[in-house]
Amino acid sequence: MxxxxxxxxxxxxxxxxxxxxxxxxxxxxxxxxxxxxxxxxxxxxxxxxxxxxxxxxxxxxxxxxxxxxxxxxxxxxxxxxxxxxxxxxxxxLYACLRPLPIRQDRPPMLLVRENTEDLYGAIEWMASPDVAQAVKVASRGGCERIVRYAFELARRERRAKVTLVHKANNLKLTEGLFLSTAREVAADYPEIEFEDVLSDTAAALMVREPERLDVVVTSHTVGDILSSLGAALAGSLGVVGSLDSGxxxxxxxxxxxxxxxxxxxxxxxxxxxxxxxxxxxxxxxxxxxxxxxxxxxxxxxxxxxxxxxxxxxxxxxxxxxxxxxxxxxx
The missing domain is CATH 3.40.718.10 (Isopropylmalate Dehydrogenase)
Structure with a gap:
């Protein structure tokens, strides 16, 4: 250059x-x-x-x-x-990319974290002196662009699979929208395998079977936890880089x-x-x-x-x- x-x-x-x-x-x-x-x-x-x-x-x-x-x-x-x-x-800056070198004999797991929605908007209030509440946000556009970012990354890096990590079993609307939108986007990338797993299952897979995870896309809150877990499995937070993009x-x-x-x-x-x-x-x-x-x-x-x-x-x-x-x- x-x-x-x-x-x-x-x-x-x-x-x-x-x-x-x-x-x-x-x-x-x-x-x-x-x-x-x-x-x-x-x-x-x-x-x-x-x-x-x-x-x-x-x-x-x-x-x-x-x-x-x-x-x-x-x-x-x-x-x-x-x-x-x-x-x-x-x-x-809606996309955060963090490669996690969990296993030294394999390419790093590519973690893609949505960066602006979920709970990150910090929309919260005191409903009463003893009750605090917060809003979790998921928009169709926000879900689509972060999932498409993950698939484009997988295509560019010649990765075989994209995994959506979610909690749609409990959060039927917000995480449900994330899941349904991801399935729609996945149809545009037939050469790349798509799967979805619950966030607790994903954490267990990272520890026990990290080879099952290639490109992972998830919400801000879950992504924060999984990236720190992945860094710990790699040896230290001091070995994992991060890129915020928009x-x-x-x-x-x-x-x-x-x-x-x-x-x-x-x-x-x-x-x-x-x-x-x-x-x-x-x-x-x-x-x-x-x-x-x-x-x-x-x-x-x-x-x-x-x-x-x-x-x-x-x-x-x-x-x-x-x-x-x-x-x-x-």
Whole structure:
């Protein structure tokens, strides 16, 4: 890729600044002609601007369309919403892709999570002083586009099967709409097998028979749980990348939280963040650069320095140096 590209950098909270610095170095090691635009979001941005996602940041993402982002810290309870909430819903980043390398002898399970509906809209209220209620949203259009995203991904990656994970046995309307819409979309892809399983069954399959799952598409809430389960089965949250996508916009990150207890110590595993960058390169159609970084990450897994979360003793800087050197030499 020779054309200059502009990528927004959002440092975020906790270990975010360290990861974004490492990710920037990795992208530059690939020889990409990058212009960086730094933007603010997260809890630190809230203390500076009074919002976790300033309008200037949303505008930069909308203008440039590509970003790497550190994790955000979000308080449980209270009234402060995550910057992710405003970014995903404000920019319609409806699809989240997380490859889960559960078995080393097989390609990763591709988890596709719907990103804007379900309970993520955070529509809730106090029906009485002792009763809180929330609305779960499923629209036909939202269900169709996320399922079609999954099937197009399966076709592009030459995967054999798409599995819808749901709870339509209990939530007859919302999850029922998800299921019926998925069956309709599946008819447009006769060469790809389609099945549906309940969310609890899917969790058991990931542990006992992960080879049965190829591309999985599910709601936001269930996807959050399954992605963390898959990362744990793969060894750590520090090895799973994530890509949020919508019309003309892609944001790469790791699948983990801000890990504030590790901030500034130089011990966070940057591999998940680098895996997210691979997904970003794929979205950019930077095929050669994506292949080089994949090769570097394969060498990291098979013979490179081992991070603390995987039982090793190598920190962020050492792992970053290794991946940069391997990517540059590939």
């Amino acid at each position: 020779t054309e200059r590209i502009t990528i927004v950098r959002i440092a975020g909270d906790g270990v975010g600044p360290e990861l974004v610095e490492s990710g920037s170095r990795v992208l530059e090691s690939l020889g990409l002609p990058v212009t960086w635009v730094d933007a603010d979001a997260g809890l630190t941005a809230y203390h500076r601007h009074g919002t976790t996602a300033p309008q200037e940041t949303l505008d930069a993402l909308r203008t440039h369309g590509l970003a790497i982002k550190g994790p955000f810290r979000t308080p449980s309870g209270g009234t402060i919403r995550s910057g992710n909430h405003y970014i995903r819903r404000g920019l319609d 019309p003309g916009i892609h944001i790469a990150e790791g699948c983990h939280g801000d890990a504030g207890d590790l901030a500034g110590k130089g011990t966070v595993n940057p591999a998940a963040f680098f895996e997210g960058i691979v997904l970003l390169l794929d979205a950019m159609n930077a095929e050669r650069e994506a292949a080089r970084l994949r090769t570097a990450l394969t060498r990291l897994r098979t013979g490179g320095p081992r991070a603390y979360d995987l039982g090793g003793g190598s920190g962020t800087a050492e792992i970053t140096e290794f991946v940069c050197a391997e990517a540059a030499a590939s």
